Amino acid sequence: MAEDRLSVIFAALADPTRRGILARLAEGDATVSELAEPFAISLPAISRHLKVLEHAGLITRSRSAQWRSSSLNPEPLREATAWMERYRQFWDANFDRLDAHLRRIQAQTERNEP
Amino acid sequence: MAEDRLSVIFAALADPTRRGILARLAEGDATVSELAEPFAISLPAISRHLKVLEHAGLITRSRSAQWRSSSLNPEPLREATAWMERYRQFWDANFDRLDAHLRRIQAQTERNEP
DNA sequence: CCTATGTTTAACGCATCCGTTAATTAACGA
DNA sequence: TCGTTAATTAACGGATGCGTTAAACATAGG
Numbered sequence: 001m002a003e004d005r006l007s008v009i010f011a012a013l014a015d016p017t018r019r020g021i022l023a024r025l026a027e028g029d030a031t032v033s034e035l036a037e038p039f040a041i042s043l044p045a046i047s048r049h050l051k052v053l054e055h056a057g058l059i060t061r062s063r064s065a066q067w068r069s070s071s072l073n074p075e076p077l078r079e080a081t082a083w084m085e086r087y088r089q090f091w092d093a094n095f096d097r098l099d100a101h102l103r104r105i106q107a108q109t110e111r112n113e114p
Numbered sequence: 115m116a117e118d119r120l121s122v123i124f125a126a127l128a129d130p131t132r133r134g135i136l137a138r139l140a141e142g143d144a145t146v147s148e149l150a151e152p153f154a155i156s157l158p159a160i161s162r163h164l165k166v167l168e169h170a171g172l173i174t175r176s177r178s179a180q181w182r183s184s185s186l187n188p189e190p191l192r193e194a195t196a197w198m199e200r201y202r203q204f205w206d207a208n209f210d211r212l213d214a215h216l217r218r219i220q221a222q223t224e225r226n227e228p
Numbered sequence: 229c230c231t232a233t234g235t236t237t238a239a240c241g242c243a244t245c246c247g248t249t250a251a252t253t254a255a256c257g258a
Numbered sequence: 259t260c261g262t263t264a265a266t267t268a269a270c271g272g273a274t275g276c277g278t279t280a281a282a283c284a285t286a287g288g
Contacts, residue, residue, distance in 0.1 A: 010128035014121050015276085019197075026201060032235060045277060047236055052275095066234045066285045074205040077198050083133075084191050087140060091188040129246085146265060159247055161266055166245095180255045180264045230288090237282070245274075252267070258260090 006083055009076045012056035017041065018049050022058060025072040032068055120197060123190045126170035131155065132163050136172060139186040146182055 012018055021035050036046040050070060053059045058077070059070045126132055135149050150160040164184060167173045172191070173184045 004130055006133070007128050007130055010124050011275095014124035014128055016118055016121055017276095019120070022201070026204070033233095041276090042278065043235070044237080044279085048276075051236095063235095063284090068235065072201070072204060074201045077201050078205045081195055081198050081202075084195050087136070087186070087188045087191050088195075090140070090186060091192045125245095131246095147263095155246090156248065157265070158249085158267080162246075165266095177254095177265095182265065231286100232288105233284100233286085235282105235284080238280085240278085240280105242277090243275085245272105247272090248270085250268085250270105252265100254263100254265080256261105256263080258262100 005076075006079065008056045009058070009080050012052050012058055012076075013080070015049070015052075017046075018053055021046075021049060021053065021070075022072060025059065025070060029069045029071040032070075035070065119190075120193065122170045123172070123194050126166050126172055126190075127194070129163070129166075131160075132167055135160075135163060135167065135184075136186060139173065139184060143183045143185040146184070149184065 017039055020038065024030060024035055024038070032043065032046060032050065035050070036043050039046065050059065050061070053070075054061060056076055058073055060073050062069050062071070131153055134152065138144060138149060138152070146157065146160060146164065149164070150157055153160065164173065164175070167184075168175060170190055172187055174187050175182055175184050177183075
């Protein structure tokens with residue numbers, strides 16, 4: 001009932017079928033039936049998983065005739081990783097130095113290619 | 115019942131109280147009571163959250179007298195981000211180039227400071 | 229229109245999650 | 259030894275998650 005955005009995103013990622021769906025969508029848009037094909041579960045079950053992913057903002061959907069196409073929307077993954085980055089210093093000793101370097105490069109790049 | 119490791123990790127992160135506990139532990143080890151203090155829920159509830167975090171490998175625990183201290187173990191966060199990195203190219207256009215640069219720097223650094 | 233195809237909704241069962249309060253365990257210390 | 263403090267386990271209730279099958283809906287197309 002809290003249902004903050006980050007919780008919804010992580011909960012959506014906490015199911016292997018949904019992660020499998022995202023992996024498939026990384027290769028291109030797909031219909032519900034196409035997404036269901038690799039899994040040994042019913043179509044309604046897949047339909048629900050898609051609704052969860054959509055609610056988390058991880059996919060967007062469009063309809064064309066009787067087909068509903070899903071496409072990956074990675075924005076929430078950026079949010080999730082952004083949250084985890086706060087802990088990165090704990091598991092990557094080189095992070096601070098490399099990150100600083102990265103920022104320098106990025107800033108330079110932005111100056112050269114505005 | 116699948117309970118692959120990644121699912122357990124993401125599920126553990128899908129609760130705001132547990133993320134709050136991790137945030138607190140990022141500032142240093144703490145006892146159960148200390149961890150419970152900011153939250154308006156009972157001690158047994160916190161105790162369960164800690165068990166979930168421990169099961170996900172996100173914390174390790176030690177006992178000293180009647181106090182049980184928890185400490186952050188960020189390794190699973192690394193795994194989770196590693197999974198998400200597969201999608202990074204979708205949300206960070208500069209990723210490929212910057213990553214290449216990063217690797218070059220890293221390799222150079224390792225040569226210079228073995 | 230009628231039917232075939234793709235997808236969703238409805239209704240249900242079962243397991244797990246998250247919280248509670250009460251009881252129990254563990255260890256310290258007067 | 260007895261009481262206090264720290265934490266966990268037990269037992270329960272309600273909500274949510276994930277699966278099923280059957281029914282409904284939407285659209286193309288003869």
